[in-house]
Amino acid sequence: MAEEFFIQGNEACAKGAIAAGCRFFAGYPITPSTEVAETLARELPKVGGSFVQMEDEIASAGAIIGGSWGGAKSMTATSGPGISLMQENIGYAFISETPIVIVDVQRGSPSTAQPTMAAQGDMMQARWGSHGDYEPIALSPSSVQEFFDFTIKAFNLAEEYRCPVFVMADEVIGHMREKIVVDDDIEIVARKRPEMSDDYLPFENIENGTTPMPAFGDGFNIHVTGLTHDERGYPDTNNPETHDKLIQRICDKVLNNKDKICSVKSEGCEDADIVIVSYGAPVRSVVEAVNRSDKKIGYIKIDTPWPFPDEEVAKLTANAKDVLVVEMNLGQMYYEVDRACKRNSNVHLMGVIGGLLPTPDEILEQIDRLGGN
Amino acid sequence: MSEQKQNRFLPYMREDRLPHIFCPGCGNGAIINAFLAAMEKAEMDFDNIAMVSGIGCSSRIPGYLKCDSLHTTHGRALSFATGLKTANKDLDVVVFTGDGDAASIGGNHLIHAARRNINLTVICINNNIYGMTGGQISPTSPKGSFGTTAPYGNQDAPFKLAELVAAAGATYSARWTTVQIENLVLAIKEGLQNPGFSFIEVATQCPTYFGRKNKLKTPTAMAAVMKANTVFKSAADRMRPKELEGKIVVGEFANAQRDEFTQNIDKISVEKFGKKTLINSAYEEEL
Amino acid sequence: MRTEIRICGFGGQGIILAGIILGKSASLFDGKEAVQTQSYGPEARGGASKCEVVISDTSVDYPKVQSPDILVAMSNEALMKYIVDLKDEGTLIVDPTTTDVEDVKEFIDEHNIKVYEAPATKTATDEIGLKIVANIVMVGAITKITEVISKEAAIKAIEASVPKGTEEKNIAAFEAGYALVEK
Numbered sequence: 153m154a155e156e157f158f159i160q161g162n163e164a165c166a167k168g169a170i171a172a173g174c175r176f177f178a179g180y181p182i183t184p185s186t187e188v189a190e191t192l193a194r195e196l197p198k199v200g201g202s203f204v205q206m207e208d209e210i211a212s213a214g215a216i217i218g219g220s221w222g223g224a225k226s227m228t229a230t231s232g233p234g235i236s237l238m239q240e241n242i243g244y245a246f247i248s249e250t251p252i253v254i255v256d257v258q259r260g261s262p263s264t265a266q267p268t269m270a271a272q273g274d275m276m277q278a279r280w281g282s283h284g285d286y287e288p289i290a291l292s293p294s295s296v297q298e299f300f301d302f303t304i305k306a307f308n309l310a311e312e313y314r315c316p317v318f319v320m321a322d323e324v325i326g327h328m329r330e331k332i333v334v335d336d337d338i339e340i341v342a343r344k345r346p347e348m349s350d351d352y353l354p355f356e357n358i359e360n361g362t363t364p365m366p367a368f369g370d371g372f373n374i375h376v377t378g379l380t381h382d383e384r385g386y387p388d389t390n391n392p393e394t395h396d397k398l399i400q401r402i403c404d405k406v407l408n409n410k411d412k413i414c415s416v417k418s419e420g421c422e423d424a425d426i427v428i429v430s431y432g433a434p435v436r437s438v439v440e441a442v443n444r445s446d447k448k449i450g451y452i453k454i455d456t457p458w459p460f461p462d463e464e465v466a467k468l469t470a471n472a473k474d475v476l477v478v479e480m481n482l483g484q485m486y487y488e489v490d491r492a493c494k495r496n497s498n499v500h501l502m503g504v505i506g507g508l509l510p511t512p513d514e515i516l517e518q519i520d521r522l523g524g525n
Numbered sequence: 526m527s528e529q530k531q532n533r534f535l536p537y538m539r540e541d542r543l544p545h546i547f548c549p550g551c552g553n554g555a556i557i558n559a560f561l562a563a564m565e566k567a568e569m570d571f572d573n574i575a576m577v578s579g580i581g582c583s584s585r586i587p588g589y590l591k592c593d594s595l596h597t598t599h600g601r602a603l604s605f606a607t608g609l610k611t612a613n614k615d616l617d618v619v620v621f622t623g624d625g626d627a628a629s630i631g632g633n634h635l636i637h638a639a640r641r642n643i644n645l646t647v648i649c650i651n652n653n654i655y656g657m658t659g660g661q662i663s664p665t666s667p668k669g670s671f672g673t674t675a676p677y678g679n680q681d682a683p684f685k686l687a688e689l690v691a692a693a694g695a696t697y698s699a700r701w702t703t704v705q706i707e708n709l710v711l712a713i714k715e716g717l718q719n720p721g722f723s724f725i726e727v728a729t730q731c732p733t734y735f736g737r738k739n740k741l742k743t744p745t746a747m748a749a750v751m752k753a754n755t756v757f758k759s760a761a762d763r764m765r766p767k768e769l770e771g772k773i774v775v776g777e778f779a780n781a782q783r784d785e786f787t788q789n790i791d792k793i794s795v796e797k798f799g800k801k802t803l804i805n806s807a808y809e810e811e812l
Numbered sequence: 813m814r815t816e817i818r819i820c821g822f823g824g825q826g827i828i829l830a831g832i833i834l835g836k837s838a839s840l841f842d843g844k845e846a847v848q849t850q851s852y853g854p855e856a857r858g859g860a861s862k863c864e865v866v867i868s869d870t871s872v873d874y875p876k877v878q879s880p881d882i883l884v885a886m887s888n889e890a891l892m893k894y895i896v897d898l899k900d901e902g903t904l905i906v907d908p909t910t911t912d913v914e915d916v917k918e919f920i921d922e923h924n925i926k927v928y929e930a931p932a933t934k935t936a937t938d939e940i941g942l943k944i945v946a947n948i949v950m951v952g953a954i955t956k957i958t959e960v961i962s963k964e965a966a967i968k969a970i971e972a973s974v975p976k977g978t979e980e981k982n983i984a985a986f987e988a989g990y991a992l993v994e995k
Contacts, residue, residue, distance in 0.1 A: 158836040175806045176612050197794040200803035202611045206604060207637040214597065214604030221595060222612025223805035244598050268852035328875055329832060329848040331839040343807040367805050368575040368593035368609060369616050375588055377596035386542055387588065440873035512874050
């Protein structure tokens with residue numbers, strides 16, 4: 153039997169985490185994500201999970217990596233200032249191939265800027281926030297239902313590809329209440345334990361990139377390090393070949409599976425003069441604007457900003473004269489769309505900052521300025 | 526080839542990782558031996574030990590020991606260890622750290638881990654200098670000592686780590702030196718057996734950097750100075766602050782019981798909801 | 813049809829819960845779509861805290877209230893601040909104990925606003941003996957006046973939203989509010 157709830161986005165995220173098997177949460181209070189932590193502080197003890205309020209976000213990110221190697225699906229939730237602090241350990245999670253989920257309920261930024269207002273200014277923090285090369289996976293929900301669904305998906309992807317996964321929400325979705333439907337047959341990806349053998353390599357250069365990982369205490373006695381390491385996990389920092397193989401594999405395991413990871417939804421793009429691209433909360437304004445307009449407008453909703461679904465975006469915008477990117481920053485995913493469209497069409501930015509969700513009227517005005525029929 | 530006596534602790538080492546990177550005369554080798562001796566004395570199951578470390582010379586130790594080891598980011602070992610221990614409280618979690626790692630970049634994590642009284646055994650190898658990066662002063666460098674970033678002498682007062690951690694709430698805190706190995710072994714054993722946050726500071730020599738910068742060129746010279754400057758806590762308690770300047774006070778600074786962090790988490794689950802905290806739940810298809 | 817509702821008042825009057833009950837009634841028990849949003853931060857604690865609900869027969873895409881069809885005011889500061897967005901011929905419901913409609917008379921006349929007085933605070937104190945259920949009294953009045961949610965749905969939503977053991981008092985408060993206003 154499916155159950156229905158009328159709850160806040162942040163509560164739905166916490167509910168999704170528990171449904172996905174998350175049994176360890178470490179975090180630090182920060183608006184507008186705090187309700188995720190508050191809900192899990194209340195709910196985790198009921199299901200044999202642990203909640204820890206850490207001393208800061210650096211420690212929160214460290215703790216969930218420790219928790220993951222301790223054998224628990226682990227998550228933290230934060231907002232811009234916190235995601236900045238976490239970047240050091242996020243990089244560690246990439247190079248050590250640790251499955252974790254990081255929820256970012258984005259607010260006005262940079263710095264502490266607008267704690268209670270919405271923005272999408274952290275998209276590049278998710279992409280390039282930590283130093284060095286890696287390929288992140290990020291999901292952006294546009295409804296409370298999606299915040300629930302995408303949190304589950306984030307855990308599944310983290311386990312499947314043994315890497316950090318971001319849920320890039322925003323204040324609008326985090327704080328609003330809507331109905332969600334919780335099915336009783338949710339698909340969960342459990343972690344696979346490797347078989348005990350003398351030639352088990354925790355960081356093996358296998359074809360598809362992802363080697364099963366044991367938990368600490370399983371008897372594998374493995375070494376996990378943030379230094380460049382060989383397939384055994386042993387530091388090998390001065391060997392260019394070791395580094396190249398390791399980092400290439402960590403990137404490739406995501407890039408080579410883009411067709412399985414990437415997700416977009418679209419409507420009316422095939423014969424549209426104008427295609428609007430958006431993700432997260434602004435999608436809702438875009439859909440309403442498109443429905444109200446009598447012009448030939450299509451829209452693309454990007455579920456997975458990272459890895460960027462460039463092939464799908466290129467295909468869906470191939471016939472459009474103009475492409476309009478609507479996002480709550482001064483141009484972040486806009487450049488990805490521009491690159492994907494390879495200048496077949498004119499790509500325009502409607503970048504909205506200040507904290508308010510762009511209204512359908514504002515989008516329609518922007519469309520009028522572009523012309524079209 | 527001449528026959529060498531095999532070190533009795535060799536079975537605990539990852540032999541395929543040797544030789545190690547430590548300099549001749551470094552205290553780390555003696556401290557590894559002390560740790561393994563203490564572990565045997567405490568009758569710990571080596572296979573159940575998980576080690577966590579940060580960045581620095583001392584943080585490389587877990588990489589040479591044949592147990593699960595998490596070599597993390599600079600200063601953050603205690604936050605990783607907090608997550609690891611909380612996710613699986615059955616593990617015996619040992620943290621190796623240094624003065625820069627634990628007291629400078631990781632200072633906040635250190636006092637909070639002590640405040641929580643989480644059951645970790647922390648061995649803090651204090652050589653009063655940054656070795657890995659080549660001899661910069663650290664938060665424990667004595668006033669007036671020299672480092673590459675204190676070419677005219679360090680002007681700042683050092684932290685007293687064992688005292689700091691005791692004040693922050695650790696249930697076991699002690700300081701010994703590499704010239705008092707027997708006391709050190711006993712302290713580590715106590716720390717391993719204490720069901721709470723245990724902190725063992727080991728004052729040690731770094732002949733390569735601290736020694737060279739401070740006119741103590743050999744490990745022997747460093748050991749002699751360390752020995753001469755050591756004062757037992759019982760004696761130090763009767764000395765004036767002026768007399769204690771430049772001294773290394775050794776002994777126990779905390780040894781008392783109180784509620785442990787992960788037990789408290791478990792207690793809430795069990796008492797309020799009749800649920801034990803799950804272990805290794807990530808591998809379960811259904812929870 | 814899309815109906816936009818704004819409930820405003822002092823932080824602590826329970827206006828957020830009132831809005832949640834409207835949203836819950838519509839989406840879980842009336843088979844409609846609903847989105848609830850609210851003010852956060854310092855604003856949420858002052859005299860002009862607000863909670864907004866959009867209720868629609870079809871999906872609610874844009875989730876925010878732009879010009880409410882219905883404004884419910886439980887403090888004068890909030891009334892003065894938020895009335896300016898109210899739609900022409902919109903509905904204004906005020907608690908006369910905590911507001912003074914004379915202060916916004918000009919706007920009411922100019923925009924043909926339908927005004928209802930629902931003495932929720934007084935009813936809560938006098939009839940239920942609990943000032944804190946004024947918000948639920950107001951939900952009763954809103955249900956009766958606007959018919960934006962059904963009475964049955966409202967009762968189910970209240971039962972599902974209030975602390976265990978307080979259901980009876982809250983339903984009584986709702987009924988008292990429902991009986992307050994003649995339509």
